[in-house]
Amino acid sequence: MKKVSIVGSGNVGVNSAFFIAETAAANVLLVDIQEGISTGKALDLMEAAPIRRYRTRIEGSDAIADIAGSEVVVLAAGLIRAPGKERSEHFQANAALARELATAIAKQAPEAKVIVATEPVDAIVKVVVETTGFDRHRVIGVGGILDSMRMASFIADALGVSPRDIHALVIGSHTGRMVPLPFYARVNGVEISQLLDAQTVGRIVDDTRRAGDVIVDLAKHANAYYAPSAAITTLVEAICLDLKVVRSVSVLLAGEYGLSDVALSVPCKLGAAGVEQIIELALNEEDRQALAASAGPVRALFAPAEDRKGTR
Amino acid sequence: MKKVSIIGAGHVGATCAYYVAEKNIADIVLVDVVEGMPQAKGLDFCQAAPLRQYGVKVTGTNRYAEIAGSDVVVVTAGVPRKPGMDRMDLLKINTEIVKTAARAIAEYAPNSTIIVVSNPLDIMCMVALDASGFALKRVFGMAGILDSTRFRWFVAEKLGVSVHNVQAMVLGGHGDTMVPLPRFTTVNGIPITELLPAAEIQALSDRTREGGAEIVKYLKTGSAFYAPAASTAEMVEAVLTDEKRIQPCAAYLRGEYGHEAIYLGVPVLIGANGAEKIIELDLSLEEKAMLDRSAEAVKEGLKALRSFYTMA
Numbered sequence: 001m002k003k004v005s006i007v008g009s010g011n012v013g014v015n016s017a018f019f020i021a022e023t024a025a026a027n028v029l030l031v032d033i034q035e036g037i038s039t040g041k042a043l044d045l046m047e048a049a050p051i052r053r054y055r056t057r058i059e060g061s062d063a064i065a066d067i068a069g070s071e072v073v074v075l076a077a078g079l080i081r082a083p084g085k086e087r088s089e090h091f092q093a094n095a096a097l098a099r100e101l102a103t104a105i106a107k108q109a110p111e112a113k114v115i116v117a118t119e120p121v122d123a124i125v126k127v128v129v130e131t132t133g134f135d136r137h138r139v140i141g142v143g144g145i146l147d148s149m150r151m152a153s154f155i156a157d158a159l160g161v162s163p164r165d166i167h168a169l170v171i172g173s174h175t176g177r178m179v180p181l182p183f184y185a186r187v188n189g190v191e192i193s194q195l196l197d198a199q200t201v202g203r204i205v206d207d208t209r210r211a212g213d214v215i216v217d218l219a220k221h222a223n224a225y226y227a228p229s230a231a232i233t234t235l236v237e238a239i240c241l242d243l244k245v246v247r248s249v250s251v252l253l254a255g256e257y258g259l260s261d262v263a264l265s266v267p268c269k270l271g272a273a274g275v276e277q278i279i280e281l282a283l284n285e286e287d288r289q290a291l292a293a294s295a296g297p298v299r300a301l302f303a304p305a306e307d308r309k310g311t312r
Numbered sequence: 313m314k315k316v317s318i319i320g321a322g323h324v325g326a327t328c329a330y331y332v333a334e335k336n337i338a339d340i341v342l343v344d345v346v347e348g349m350p351q352a353k354g355l356d357f358c359q360a361a362p363l364r365q366y367g368v369k370v371t372g373t374n375r376y377a378e379i380a381g382s383d384v385v386v387v388t389a390g391v392p393r394k395p396g397m398d399r400m401d402l403l404k405i406n407t408e409i410v411k412t413a414a415r416a417i418a419e420y421a422p423n424s425t426i427i428v429v430s431n432p433l434d435i436m437c438m439v440a441l442d443a444s445g446f447a448l449k450r451v452f453g454m455a456g457i458l459d460s461t462r463f464r465w466f467v468a469e470k471l472g473v474s475v476h477n478v479q480a481m482v483l484g485g486h487g488d489t490m491v492p493l494p495r496f497t498t499v500n501g502i503p504i505t506e507l508l509p510a511a512e513i514q515a516l517s518d519r520t521r522e523g524g525a526e527i528v529k530y531l532k533t534g535s536a537f538y539a540p541a542a543s544t545a546e547m548v549e550a551v552l553t554d555e556k557r558i559q560p561c562a563a564y565l566r567g568e569y570g571h572e573a574i575y576l577g578v579p580v581l582i583g584a585n586g587a588e589k590i591i592e593l594d595l596s597l598e599e600k601a602m603l604d605r606s607a608e609a610v611k612e613g614l615k616a617l618r619s620f621y622t623m624a
Contacts, residue, residue: 053365148501161556161581167479169501184501187558188460189479189493190579194593195558238474245474246500267500269473282506 001056002026002240005067005109007101008077009038009060011222012117015229016074016236018045021054025237030060031067032077038062064101070109072239074232075101075128078118080223091120091301098124102131113274115235116141117228121174122250122298125263129252137275141250143174144265145231148248150211151180154204155192170208171248171265171281172294178265179290180205184281235270242272251275257288262295313368314338314552317379317421319413320389321350321372323534324429327541328386328548329370333357335545337552339369341378344389350374376416382424384551385417386544387440390430392535400616402431407621410436414443425586427547428453428562429540433486435613437562437575442623448564452587455486456560456577457543462523463492466516471507473499481593482520483560483577484606485613490577491602492517496593547582554584563587569600571607574614 004020006013009032017028030038038060045058067073078094081087098118105114105128114132116139118124125141132139147170156163165188172179182201185192192201207214215224238245247270252263256278269277283291316332318325321344329340340357342350350372357370371378379385390406410430417426426444428451430436437453444451459482468475477500484491494513497504504513519526527536550557561580565571568590569578579591595603 159558161558162550164555165479165557165559167477167498167501181501184498184503186479186496186498186501188560188579189481189496189498190558190591190593191496195591243474243476244472246477246502248500267502279502279507281502 002071004072005029005070006074007031009041011225012228013076014041015225016232019229019233021056025240027057035062064104068108070112073105073112074115076117094118095127098127099131102128106132113138113239122263123301125250136252142231143250144170144248147178151208154207158200172291173298175297177294180208238270244271314383316384317341317382318386319343323537324540325388326353327537328544331545332548333366336366342372380420382421384548385424386427387413388429406430407439410439411443414440418444425551426451434562434575434610435617449586453562454544455562456482458540459490463520485610489606489609492520550582556583563590574610
């Protein structure tokens with residue numbers, strides 16, 4: 001059985017462990033700096049196993065060195081951006097943490113694929129690639145996959161049909177500038193424009209852009225975690241079971257879509273090696289420009305401090 | 313607990329019972345004219361339950377009366393297609409079998425929904441509708457899901473991607489004139505027309521059309537049953553759980569797609585009331601012409617049916 005380490009035993013980390021256990025894709029190690037929390041959560045999960053019938057092992061540890069031998073390391077640690085807090089400040093804090101953890105990953109699990117869930121995800125993907133020195137195909141951000149799931153659920157609601165039959169595709173940065181692509185949103189293969197009027201599609205696109213914020217507003221001081229955990233689990237399964245699944249994930253671009261040195265979500269084929277293929281869609285000019293523009297807020301985070309004023 | 317009866321406990325019927333049992337959504341009654349065979353399969357299923365962890369009852373019987381109270385009745389009974397045997401060769405024998413079954417369903421399970429699997433499918437749907445006297449929505453046929461799942465598998469295999477990523481829409485009659493729709497066949501929303509050259513798509517479409525025959529050729533004395541049973545179980549589940557799926561099924565047309573009073577494979581909204589709604593796609597001229605050809609083939613079959621069968 002393969003080993004997946006999840007760094008950060010908060011809601012996202014622990015729910016991911018739970019979902020991964022139920023898929024039987026890998027054994028899970030939860031790691032957190034907060035003493036005891038990982039072991040406590042792991043015990044609780046193992047005590048549910050007899051009823052939920054998973055046979056995977058879940059363990060907890062306070063020592064990052066225990067991630068040694070991991071096939072996949074999930075980065076689920078970091079601060080949640082408090083309402084009103086500057087994006088750049090939030091990024092600086094999480095980037096510092098990501099650098100520290102990435103250094104440990106490079107040392108303890110040099111062969112691992114890294115799944116980044118820490119926000120702002122696209123920027124953190126770049127930080128992790130640079131810090132670990134890993135091939136960019138081994139560092140994968142949970143961005144578009146989550147936005148796509150949300151768009152699919154809104155389409156299911158609007159149509160009153162089962163979400164099982166719906167695929168949606170959202171690319172670009174995991175920000176308000178994300179690029180939902182209605183042409184690639186399908187109900188059992190059929191374009192949603194055949195089933196919904198333009199106004200409804202427009203509303204779905206808007207709802208998708210705001211979906212993360214809506215949950216933060218409702219839950220106060222807490223991020224979404226069920227859908228993010230489900231997205232992480234899909235990626236863990238794709239890698240551990242070499243599923244060759246196509247999903248929109250954040251990957252450091254090197255010329256694809258005419259963009260470089262920025263991580264954005266684009267459709268990728270995911271398997272044992274991580275991102276095994278970046279699929280270049282035949283985008284129209286408008287979508288191509290929207291994709292380039294969606295890199296703006298991500299690039300801004302890396303700009304020198306004096307250029308960053310006014311960005312949030 | 314809901315109840316599903318499956319008429320015809322051969323390979324398709326029994327395998328369908330297995331897939332439905334594992335979903336844990338309904339008790340199952342297997343009905344067959346062969347003495348002892350359905351009873352034996354029912355017992356065998358029950359004895360696998362402790363290991364497979366389904367909690368539903370599976371029973372076998374030779375008596376139609378035991379389908380009483382069924383929510384769904386699946387009709388798989390019929391003689392299988394032998395090598396060299398045209399679908400039309402089956403017509404007379406299977407008409408008699410399906411007529412008998414449909415009359416029994418009307419008598420013992422008058423509130424059920426009928427899912428027809430027996431071949432030639434589009435014609436047997438008409439026989440079941442006529443002999444049961446049920447409302448149009450409550451008699452529909454399994455064909456398009458099967459043709460689509462075959463197409464999905466062929467596409468996934470060709471592209472080296474996970475089958476779970478691939479959606480497909482195959483319309484038309486369940487025969488050589490079926491209509492695979494490549495622009496509504498997608499990988500995570502991306503039409504295969506962006507991922508494969510036209511010649512390869514054509515080859516996959518052709519293989520789909522011949523999908524049933526390819527297996528008959530190998531088996532010599534039998535036909536496919538895993539994929540047909542899985543497809544049927546999807547429909548059973550959608551009805552029992554009121555799932556509102558949009559999947560291609562053989563549905564009775566009343567002017568949709570320009571055809572009247574025939575069963576043809578079209579996208580259907582499947583829910584508790586059966587084929588709740590027919591979805592009319594905006595087809596290209598070429599696609600529409602193919603669908604029309606397919607409808608003509610079905611009408612030929614109906615003509616053959618009328619030569620010896622008088623509809624109520």
